[in-house]
Amino acid sequence: MPVISDPVQFNEEELYVDLRAALGLPLYLKCEGFNFAGSIxxxxxxxxxxxxxxxxxxxxxxxxxxxxxxxxxxxxxxxxxxxxxxxxxxxxxxxxxxxxxxxxxxxxxxxxxxxxxxxxxxxxxxxxxxxxxxxxxxxxxxLNQYQNQGNWRAHFRTTAPEIARRFPDLDVLFVGAGTTGTLMGCARWFWQRRRRVRIVAIDTVGSVSFGGVAGRRMVPGLGMSVPPALLDESYVDDLVRVEESDAILACRRLAARGFMFGGSTGTVISGAGQWLAEHAHQALTAVAIAPDLGERYLDTVYREGWPADALEPEPAMARLA
Incomplete structure (x- = not known):
């Protein structure tokens, strides 16, 4: 184990969960929550x-x-x-x-x-x-994470090559879309190295990142209410939009098997599952990025009755949240 003097010096980069046993999905989940900030x-x-x-x-x-x-x-x-x-x-x-x-x-x-x-x-x-x-x-x-080029460069420099080293025959990568820093950094890295990896963006219903009508979103993390400045859609091969109820269900199904992940991870897994079901005829090596762990979501995603008991009548203004 390393000996460190600065919290940023530790970040577990090589941990993956094979979701075939837990969810029956032919998908490897790159776990990014094991550092002192708890997330990617x-x-x-x-x-x-x-x-x-x-x-x-x-x-x-x-x-x-x-x-x-x-x-x-x-x-x-x-x-x-x-x-x-x-x-x-x-x-x-x-x-x-x-x-x-x-x-x-x-x-x-x-x-x-x-x-x-x-x-x-x-x-x-x-x-x-x-x-x-x-x-x-x-x-x-x-720092303005929404426009800061360091947002995507961090993943160009670290996340994408980490995945490529572990999975040299990778076919498809699933990445959640928030500011799109992770998405753009990984997509650019694979594109520049001419590896034919299919990049699938996972967004949440109610987000306007890839167009569409804004809607109320309760799970923080993924999705945007304004178009992300960092996004270049030419690097994205496919898009899957996920209902928050499906994201919550994915989190709870994993928790039932001992794996607690955050709401963003549940969204990514749900979207990846939808995409893989449509491509079940292909033998693919697939990886999804799990941005965080689940402890911070105990009062929301993992609480029975949520989000229904947290909702108030939706005024016109809130529909744009």
Missing amino acids: KLKAATEMVDAAEREGRLRPGAVLVESSSGNLGVALSVIAASRGYRFLCVTDARCNKPTIRLMESLGTQVHVIDEPDTLSGFLGARMAYVNALCASDDRYVW
């Missing part, structure tokens, strides 16, 4: 902070600020605590309460947006708040 977002957070330090944007006395539905906020909280930065995370009402408490325990100030923007939903409201904050005080440094 530690990779992008480290890449973006390191770049900001190299460029001189992030200096002693600066205050990090970022919009996040949860996991990136935790990752930046870990890094800020270890490097001595103040950090303000702007999230919204859908963020899991354990995630908020975790960030606060790491010394992060958390601001929760309660009302979505009428046109761009909760994400638009969060970004508007961050923009106004940065305009009011130049001490604030916004």
Whole structure:
């Protein structure tokens, strides 16, 4: 086992779960939650902070600020605590309460947006708040995960080659689409190396990432209420949209077999299962990326009656969340 002095120095990169035994799926799940931030977002957070330090944007006395539905906020909280930065995370009402408490325990100030923007939903409201904050005080440094090239470069540099080393004959890769940093980094890596790997993006119903009408989404992580700036659809071979009820069912089915993963992972597994069922006549080596683990979802995804008991009548504004 390694001996470390900085939390970003540890990240389990070689763990896969063969889902044939648990779910009957011919799918290997790359588990990205075994680090001190508990999710794949530690990779992008480290890449973006390191770049900001190299460029001189992030200096002693600066205050990090970022919009996040949860996991990136935790990752930046870990890094800020270890490097001595103040950090303000702007999230919204859908963020899991354990995630908020975790960030606060790491010394992060958390601001929760309660009302979505009428046109761009909760994400638009969060970004508007961050923009106004940065305009009011130049001490604030916004990494802006939605446009930061380090977001996808982190996965170009790490995640994709990790998968290629373990599965040199990979046929298809399933990646959840949020900011699309993971998706774009992996897709670009395989495309540039001319490996014929089919890239399948998994999105959630109600997201506008690949077009369509915005709808209410309860599970944080995947999906966007504004088109992702990092997305280049030319790198994506197929798209599967998943109902949140199916994502929750996938999480609970895995938990019944002893594997607890987050809502984003449930979405990816459900989408991968749909795609593989349509291609069952082919013998394929398939991998899906699991962004996080399930402990932060105990009050939501894993609570009986959720999300029905958390829903209020949906006003027109909330449909754009």
